[in-house]
Amino acid sequence: MPNISIKGSQMPASPIRKLVPYAEEAKKRGVNVYHLNIGQPDIKTPQIALDAVKNNTLNVLAYSRSEGSEAYRKKLAAYYKKNNILVNAADIIVTTGGSEALLFAFGSIMDIGDEVIIPEPFYANYNGFSVASGINVVPVISKIEDNFALPPIEEFEKLITPKTKAILICNPGNPTGYLYSEEEIKKLASLVKKHDLFLIADEVYREFVYDGVKHYSILENEGLEDHAIIIDSVSKRYSMCGARIGCLVSKNKEVINTALKFAQARLSPPTYAQIACEAALDTDQSYFDEVITEYVGRRNTLIKELEQISGVKVAYPKGAFYCMVELPIDNADNFAQWLLESFHYNNQTVMVAPAAGFYSTPGVGLNQIRIAYVLKSEDLVKAIHILKIALEKYILQAN
Incomplete structure (x- = not known):
């Protein structure tokens, strides 16, 4: 066999x-x-999203653009602006869930044998995505005694080698629920700029922050534009896990142009799901x-x-x-x-x-x-x- x-x-x-x-x-x-x-x-799920599919009058369920429909990406850019993330439609590639966005990011910035540093515990599928991409996860352990706060920045720096290409965080975190502070994000920003690395932030839980604390995105950090890649998804935000729509967001044009080639290879994200997600962006606060x-x-x-x-x-x-x-x-x-x-x-x-x-x-x-x-x-x-x-x-x- x-x-x-x-x-x-x-x-x-x-x-x-x-x-x-x-x-x-x-x-x-x-x-x-x-x-x-x-x-x-x-x-x-917001009714407005469900109705957008139910009431749709498409006669042909055609491919969308590989980077996602322009109308959806423009509305996404407006959503990000409300969250103090200043991007435009050209900085966004719509993906089949946040999972595909992360695979595109890995494929765009890392070669086989390269390394990504991740505070652990981390979303379990990061292990699977790294195996699928032929790259190595280098963990830095956070502890339950510290509520899984960001480990000391010196612990990250010790792990950086010529093979290191990126640091990946999930903010707020799955599985920990930890929310990184602005100060912690700025420490990571300084480190990736110092060593010319990428900082990838899985921000799919952006809306789910508690106790009056504000979420601070990596793309709110001035001067990080060439280093920052956001992974995002509608799955949890609008309780639309089955839509399988996410996106990759970066101000780095080379990253976007490279990720687009991966997007073209898989043709396009789902058309109906994008219609639902575009409507969901009008969900009331x-x-x-x-x-x-x-x-x-x-x-x-x-x-x-x-x-x-x-x-x-x-x-x-x-x-x-x-x-x-x-x-x-x-x-x-x-x-x-x-x-x-x-x-x-x-x-x-x-x-x-x-x-x-x-x-x-x-x-x-x-x-x-x-x-x-x-x-x-x-x-x-x-x-x-x-x-x-x-x-x-x-x-x-x-x-």
């Missing part, structure tokens, strides 16, 4: 999705599963105000419930809708599988994301999980109560 590629065998499985078969089996047994494992919001209020309530409920469990350590998220939790166990992968295979309480269980998959350093994060607080507060209370009982039983069995 022919062999699969080395790249294929090195491609990591999703730590979020690999437990799905166990969850499906639990459901077949009649067990109700509370999904704390995946960032699929239950917030309603009240939509976001209500969403933020809802998520702050969910976060506060989650933290309160988790802090009542003995031996649990919780990071306090300032953005996105994720929380990193350290459990008094040895292996969260085994625990997460056991929750679905062998445990239920009143015919209910919970599904969590083991955190080891959000690290690239072996052996780190083995006793941590990521919780997505995308359930209503009353369901979060029930889910964490079940988690508490499960932990007690699991630890008792282990001893």
Whole structure:
């Protein structure tokens, strides 16, 4: 039988999705599963976006431009201007989700064997994108004790080699929920300018910031125009994960022209989805105000419930809708599988994301999980109560 590629065998499985078969089996047994494992919001998609597709009168569903429709990119530029990010339509390439934007960025600025420095824990698929692109992730560890704040800038500088091409951050962070401050962004900006690197910021959770704190984009930083690449997406902003529309944004014309060649090779982003996303940009601010209020309530409920469990350590998220939790166990992968295979309480269980998959350093994060607080507060209370009982039983069995 022919062999699969080395790249294929090195491609990591999703730590979020690999437990799905166990969850499906639990459901077949009649067990109700509370999904704390995946960032699929239950917030309603703006009606204006849904109506734009329903009421569309297209006779031919044709290709769009490779860089995305001009009308959508112009409206995106206006959206960014409201967020103090001064770009125009020519600085934007529309992609099939933020995932494709990141792949285009990697392909445009790095060759096989090059390195990208990423604070970990980080979005698990960064590992997969790096394998697919033939590049190496160089992690710099942030700690739950520091709430996953940016590690000291000296730790980044120690890791820079001739192969280093970029630093990648997610702001606010998935899986940590950490929001980088303006001061932290400026430290990174100084570093990439000093060493002539790119700074890539995954800013898909820009709207989800709490406690009166403001999001500071890398493209708000003057003098960083040639170094900055933003990865963005509508998935979480408008609860439109299935639209699969994102974008790459940069003032660096060489980056945009190179990324466009990758965009041309895959022809175009989805036409209907762009119509929906263009309409979504007219969503009233009240939509976001209500969403933020809802998520702050969910976060506060989650933290309160988790802090009542003995031996649990919780990071306090300032953005996105994720929380990193350290459990008094040895292996969260085994625990997460056991929750679905062998445990239920009143015919209910919970599904969590083991955190080891959000690290690239072996052996780190083995006793941590990521919780997505995308359930209503009353369901979060029930889910964490079940988690508490499960932990007690699991630890008792282990001893």
